Amino acid sequence: MKRMGAESMWEILEGVGKVILLFGNPVVLETTFRSIVVSGTATLLSALLGIPLGVLIGFKDFAGKRFVKTIFNALLGVPTVALGLILYLAFSHSGFLGFLDLLYTPVGIMIGQAILIVPIMISLVIHAVESVDPDVMDLARTLGASETEASFAVLRESTAGVTLAFISCFNRAIAELGVAVSVGGNIRGWTRMLTTTIALEARTGEIEYSIAMAAILLLIVFAVTLVINLIQGRRL
Amino acid sequence: MNSFVRLQGLTKRYNDATALEDVNLEVKRSEVITVIGPNGSGKTTLLRMMAFLDKPTEGEIYFDGGKVDDNNRNHLRTKCTMVFQKTALFDATVYNNIAYGLRMRKRSKGEIKERILEILELVRLEGYEKRQTKKLSGGEQQRVSLARALVLNTELLLLDEPTANLDPRNATIIEEAITRVNREYDTTVVATTHNMFQAEDTTERVALLLNGRIAEIGTASEIFRNASKNLASFARLENVFSGISKTRKDGTSLIEINDNLWIEAASRKEGKATILVRPEDVIVSRKTVNSSARNVLAGKIVGISDMGSTVKLNVDVGKPFVAQITKRSFSEMRLNLNSEVFLTFKASSVYMV
Amino acid sequence: MERKTWVWTTSLLLVVITSMAGTAYYAATSTREKLVISTTTSLYDTHLLDVIEDQFEMEHPVDLQFRSAGTGLAILHAQNGDADMILVHDPSRERAFLEDGHGVCRKIIAYNFFAIVGPEADPAEINGKLPPQALLEIVEAGRVGQAKWVSRGDDSGTHTKERDLWFDVGLNWTELREEEWYIEAGAGMGATLQITEQFFAYTLADMGTYLKYSKNNIITLKELATQGEELLNVYSVITVNNCTHPNANFDGAISFIEFLISERGQQIIKDYGKSTYNQSLFYPAVAFLKENTEPATVQWIKSHAFFDGYECPPEYQNNHPELYS
Numbered sequence: 001m002k003r004m005g006a007e008s009m010w011e012i013l014e015g016v017g018k019v020i021l022l023f024g025n026p027v028v029l030e031t032t033f034r035s036i037v038v039s040g041t042a043t044l045l046s047a048l049l050g051i052p053l054g055v056l057i058g059f060k061d062f063a064g065k066r067f068v069k070t071i072f073n074a075l076l077g078v079p080t081v082a083l084g085l086i087l088y089l090a091f092s093h094s095g096f097l098g099f100l101d102l103l104y105t106p107v108g109i110m111i112g113q114a115i116l117i118v119p120i121m122i123s124l125v126i127h128a129v130e131s132v133d134p135d136v137m138d139l140a141r142t143l144g145a146s147e148t149e150a151s152f153a154v155l156r157e158s159t160a161g162v163t164l165a166f167i168s169c170f171n172r173a174i175a176e177l178g179v180a181v182s183v184g185g186n187i188r189g190w191t192r193m194l195t196t197t198i199a200l201e202a203r204t205g206e207i208e209y210s211i212a213m214a215a216i217l218l219l220i221v222f223a224v225t226l227v228i229n230l231i232q233g234r235r236l
Numbered sequence: 237m238n239s240f241v242r243l244q245g246l247t248k249r250y251n252d253a254t255a256l257e258d259v260n261l262e263v264k265r266s267e268v269i270t271v272i273g274p275n276g277s278g279k280t281t282l283l284r285m286m287a288f289l290d291k292p293t294e295g296e297i298y299f300d301g302g303k304v305d306d307n308n309r310n311h312l313r314t315k316c317t318m319v320f321q322k323t324a325l326f327d328a329t330v331y332n333n334i335a336y337g338l339r340m341r342k343r344s345k346g347e348i349k350e351r352i353l354e355i356l357e358l359v360r361l362e363g364y365e366k367r368q369t370k371k372l373s374g375g376e377q378q379r380v381s382l383a384r385a386l387v388l389n390t391e392l393l394l395l396d397e398p399t400a401n402l403d404p405r406n407a408t409i410i411e412e413a414i415t416r417v418n419r420e421y422d423t424t425v426v427a428t429t430h431n432m433f434q435a436e437d438t439t440e441r442v443a444l445l446l447n448g449r450i451a452e453i454g455t456a457s458e459i460f461r462n463a464s465k466n467l468a469s470f471a472r473l474e475n476v477f478s479g480i481s482k483t484r485k486d487g488t489s490l491i492e493i494n495d496n497l498w499i500e501a502a503s504r505k506e507g508k509a510t511i512l513v514r515p516e517d518v519i520v521s522r523k524t525v526n527s528s529a530r531n532v533l534a535g536k537i538v539g540i541s542d543m544g545s546t547v548k549l550n551v552d553v554g555k556p557f558v559a560q561i562t563k564r565s566f567s568e569m570r571l572n573l574n575s576e577v578f579l580t581f582k583a584s585s586v587y588m589v
Numbered sequence: 590m591e592r593k594t595w596v597w598t599t600s601l602l603l604v605v606i607t608s609m610a611g612t613a614y615y616a617a618t619s620t621r622e623k624l625v626i627s628t629t630t631s632l633y634d635t636h637l638l639d640v641i642e643d644q645f646e647m648e649h650p651v652d653l654q655f656r657s658a659g660t661g662l663a664i665l666h667a668q669n670g671d672a673d674m675i676l677v678h679d680p681s682r683e684r685a686f687l688e689d690g691h692g693v694c695r696k697i698i699a700y701n702f703f704a705i706v707g708p709e710a711d712p713a714e715i716n717g718k719l720p721p722q723a724l725l726e727i728v729e730a731g732r733v734g735q736a737k738w739v740s741r742g743d744d745s746g747t748h749t750k751e752r753d754l755w756f757d758v759g760l761n762w763t764e765l766r767e768e769e770w771y772i773e774a775g776a777g778m779g780a781t782l783q784i785t786e787q788f789f790a791y792t793l794a795d796m797g798t799y800l801k802y803s804k805n806n807i808i809t810l811k812e813l814a815t816q817g818e819e820l821l822n823v824y825s826v827i828t829v830n831n832c833t834h835p836n837a838n839f840d841g842a843i844s845f846i847e848f849l850i851s852e853r854g855q856q857i858i859k860d861y862g863k864s865t866y867n868q869s870l871f872y873p874a875v876a877f878l879k880e881n882t883e884p885a886t887v888q889w890i891k892s893h894a895f896f897d898g899y900e901c902p903p904e905y906q907n908n909h910p911e912l913y914s
Contacts, residue, residue: 037611044608093670093836103671104625104654106615135324142287143337143384144314153336157327185625185656188639203779204634205801231596 012211019215027189032216035194038106039173042113046121046169049114051162054125055155069126075119080178087112088182104185109193112179117169124168128161129154163232171221194220239298240265240424241286241392246295248281255281257448259295263392266422268414272429272459273445279428280321282445283394286426287318300391314341316392317385321400321428323377323544330356330372330380331365337388355387358413374544375406382410386417393417395427401543403562404516430474474515474558481509481588488530488583497554500530501586509588515560517585520549521578522569530583533557537575551579624841625654627664627672629746631778632824633657635797635870637861638676644857645848651841659777660746667691667829673838674828674845679746680894683827687896687905691834692827694842694909695901697878697894698849699858699871700823703750705814706782706799707791712736715791716813721758723814727791728760731770737790740766741781742773751793754819782808795822800866823874823894830907843909850875850912 022028057068089095091103102108132154140150155162177195184191186200194217201210241263248256256278263269271279284290285297288309297304299312317337326333331352338348356362359379364372369380378398385393398414399407417423442459444452452459479493481501489501491511501511519525524532535557539550547566551557559579571577628638633655642653658666660679667675668691675692677683686692705715705723713730715723730736741748752762765771772788774781778798785792786808794810802808814820826849828842848854855873862870874890878900881887896902900913 034611037608037615040604041608041612044605092666093834095669098670104656107612110612133324135320135322136326138284138289139320139324139326140336140340141289141313142316142318144317144340144388145336146310149340153326160327185654187654187656188642190652190654200634203630203777204636204798205779205805205807207805207807231600 011208014208018208018212019219022212022216028213028216030189031192031194031197031213032220034106034192035174035217036220038110038193039113039170042110042117042173043121043166043170045110045114046118047166050118050121050165050169051125054122054165055129055151057122058126058129059151059154069123072119072123072126076123078116078119080116080176081182082178083116084112084178084180084182087115087179091183103183104187104191106184106191109180109184109191112183113173113176116176116179117173120172121165121169124165125158125162128158128165131161132157160232163228167225167228170224174220175217239263240300241426242298243282243286244296244298246282246285246292246297248278248285248290249293255448256285256292259445259448259450261443261450261453263424263426266418266424267440268418268425268427269441269443270427270429271443271445274430277445278448279430279445280396281448283318283396283426283428286392287316287394288313289318315390316394317388317390318394319381319385319396319398321396323374323381325369325377325380327370328368329365330361330367330369333369333380334384334387337384341388351387355383358386358416359383360409374546375402378402378406378544379409379413382413386413389417389421389423391424393423393425395425397428397430400429401546401548401560403546406545407516475513476510477512477555478508478510481505481507489588491586491588493555497533499586500583501588502582502584503586503588505588512587513557513581513585514587515548515558516546517581518557518559519580520551520559520561520565520569520571521580522575524578525580527580528582529580531579531581531586533579535577535579537571537573537577540571540573549577551577553579622650622838622841623652623654624674624838624845625656625672626674626676626826626845627666628655628657628676629660629663629678630657631745631747631795631798632676632678634777634779635801635862637797637858637871640861641849641854641857644853645845648848649844651844653845659743660749661744670829670834670836672829674826674842676824676826677746678822678824679749680823680825680896681749682746683825684896686827687902690832691830693830693901693905693907694846694912695825695827695905696846696850696912697823697825697874697890697900698855700821700874700890700894701796701869701871702815703747703820703822704794704796704799704812705791705820706785706794706810707736707813708789709809709811710789711811711813712789713791716811718814720754720814720817720819724754724758724760728765731768734770737770737772737788739772739774739781739785739788739790739792741778741793742766742775743777745777747778747793747795750822754793757819779807782810786810797862797870800862800868800870804866818889818893821889821893823890824871825894825900843912846912852876 057065088103090097091100091108092098093103102111136154136157137150140153145153175195177199180193180196184193184196186192186196194213198210198213198217201213239262243259243261246256246259247254259282271282273279285292288304302308304312326336334352334355335348338351352365356364359382361376361379361383369377372380382398395414399410402410414425418425440455441453442456443450444459477493479491481489481491483489483504483506487504489503489505491499491501491509493499499511533553535551535553537549538552541548545563546560547563549559549561549571551559557579632638638655642655645653656666656672660677660682663675663677664682664686666672675686683695687695705720707715713726713736715726718726727736727738731738740751755762755765766773772784772790774784778795779802781792782794782798782802826846828839828846829837831837831839855875858871858873859869862868877883878887878890906913
């Protein structure tokens with residue numbers, strides 16, 4: 001830590017350069033693949049729950065709606081370490097969900113990350129639905145749509161917002177550490193993710209390797225965002 | 237009499253406010269009827285109920301002879317369509333916007349394409365299919381909205397202020413398109429406006445809606461003839477003034493609105509008169525312009541409203557006067573609140589009743 | 590719209606299929622026989638266990654899963670039934686683990702020495718001194734503002750060791766921590782070393798982490814006091830008691846212990862790190878204890894890490910006396 005400034009900049013650059021070489025390393029590839037699949041599935045799981053719920057809350061007006069929205073907004077800030085600890089206690093063999101045998105498994109991380117990001121999904125979907133021009137519903141109805149079809153028209157108008165929700169959720173999931181450590185256990189070749197590798201390698205003094213893995217993580221985040229925006233048709 | 241749509245004792249209340257009260261109206265098949273009234277008189281509420289988007293609090297609607305109820309309302313909604321005053325668009329291409337209603341009606345792809353190309357020609361947007369609607373100008377957007385409604389070829393077409401806030405070119409295209417579908421397909425049209433002249437130009441019958449009630453029904457000139465009766469409310473329309481008219485030798489008239497405000501009209505009238513001036517017929521300038529126009533009023537801008545492609549200026553010339561200009565000339569002249577301007581309009585632009 | 594819908598549907602389908610396949614893959618492979626070992630970070634971070642894992646899995650159809658945390662947390666995980674065995678270096682807690690009925694079949698497998706490390710300038714002048722003397726010098730220098738001490742402060746095995754060291758020289762850790770020169774990191778060994786480097790301070794380090802950080806030029810701290818019984822660091826494994834934790838993979842744990850104490854297992858421990866650091870990080874303990882080759886060190890281990898004269902008291906040997914013969 002005594003070397004700062006230009007030299008540590010150089011160190012970072014060197015680390016980035018090593019990323020390319022790392023793609024030949026099967027362990028790195030495996031970890032990267034695992035991170036993508038686990039966080040991707042977590043995002044889908046959160047969408048399964050978050051999109052219907054977000055749409056429902058976004059569409060309906062009810063007493064306490066603001067309160068519900070505030071709760072979900074507040075849940076965006078849950079520290080992953082705290083959630084990881086709670087999930088550990090739940091998934092532990094002595095915990096009330098111990099019988100599911102999810103502790104120290106990739107599926108356990110998927111579920112943990114899904115729980116972590118579902119409030120983001122709900123909040124952003126609510127926002128996306130509410131940002132749609134309120135006239136769109138009437139527009140669809142007067143053009144001959146049934147009530148259900150009109151709701152779908154509103155949903156389609158919120159595509160950009162919902163896409164943003166997907167990107168945010170995936171990025172948060174793949175970049176989080178607390179759940180992956182506490183629920184996954186960072187077991188080599190089994191539950192080791194990009195983030196836990198970064199933490200482990202930094203801890204054991206392999207700074208360069210750690211930075212290289214961080215670069216891979218950033219690369220994924222950028223690539224996913226870019227690809228989805230391209231599919232979106234540059235309308236974000 | 238072949239009544240196509242009949243409103244009977246229609247009342248609509250929102251919480252405490254009454255938007256419409258005991259409205260009775262018969263719309264004949266294939267007619268064009270204009271509902272005129274100031275902002276807040278209940279025009280939009282009336283159209284929304286005729287489009288079956290909202291339910292009346294009291295009263296009945298009969299459509300093509302049948303009574304409208306909860307069972308057939310959804311179905312009847314496909315027999316009419318409404319174009320909103322505030323342009324609503326799907327965030328999609330022009331083609332997909334216009335195709336939406338046809339898709340809801342399960343029309344074949346080929347038919348959809350054919351109809352869309354046809355209708356784009358009608359509203360003069362040929363070649364716009366692949367454009368994103370959000371990137372079009374306000375006038376083009378409103379034409380897409382109209383095309384999207386016209387393409388459905390519904391029996392009843394409801395238009396909420398179709399040309400309000402549009403520049404003359406766009407307004408003309410829209411007016412022509414409406415006239416054509418009415419003639420060619422016998423479409424029944426109910427349009428609203430707060431602009432007297434639109435009522436006079438494009439319609440046979442006019443209903444005057446004031447404070448949620450229908451005050452008068454008749455031809456435009458009949459309505460204006462009785463204008464004095466409703467003068468207080470009538471004055472809430474734009475550029476409606478009353479004064480004393482004197483005929484002059486050259487066949488024109490000079491109307492004294494108040495001590496400092498005189499307006500020349502091209503028609504002849506003696507005594508009490510009500511005059512109207514279209515906001516879009518008024519030329520706005522920083523300096524006096526050299527023209528044959530007989531009326532030049534000096535005033536100060538007291539209000540500016542953005543209407544999309546046009547800007548509406550409220551100018552104090554001794555009385556509040558409204559002028560509508562394009563956004564382009566508005567920015568070219570660098571107008572602001574309190575700018576001193578001259579309003580110029582021809583004597584022939586002054587409509588007198 | 591047709592084209593866009595198609596693109597959307599395809600990509601969505603792709604994502605769903607990939608994640609379903611992934612989930613199925615992970616769910617399917619999770620049925621392999623697992624052996625979860627809860628261990629301490631300082632040991633895990635040396636990567637010795639990775640080498641052992643690869644060797645063991647080559648010979649046994651078992652999926653070794655090491656899970657590292659501070660010693661306290663590692664033991665807690667096992668108590669919760671989330672591990673099949675523990676591999677730690679904290680005799681007093683190990684004893685409690687046995688006595689509370691959570692563990693059986695304890696086996697000492699290796700040892701090494703902690704080191705008191707500090708800045709090259711060595712303001713407290715402890716270089717070459719015995720640990721108790723060195724610690725007293727640091728306290729003295731600290732109290733006159735000449736030196737600082739960084740403590741792990743994270744309830745780890747190393748932290749326990751540090752507290753024992755203070756106790757042995759007659760100082761109370763709970764009082765020391767109130768003094769200005771005494772810094773509590775609340776962090777792992779690596780981070781603690783970095784903090785120590787920043788403050789030009791002293792700390793108690795395990796050799797594995799210290800050598801790694803030195804070699805990677807992250808720290809310039811020097812080993813100053815390295816000799817002495819007090820710095821002894823003994824690693825042992827304990828299997829989770831399958832009477833109190835029926836889910837525990839007891840047989841798997843026993844076969845892993847057998848591997849660790851076998852000649853090959855002990856050789857792996859002995860050789861690890863030699864090529865990188867020119868010295869062993871760990872010393873195998875099994876043959877050494879059995880044959881009493883170095884009576885002085887054996888005596889140290891016995892007094893430090895034996896319970897009532899036993900590596901594992903008979904009542905906790907659970908019908909596996911062969912491990913202790």
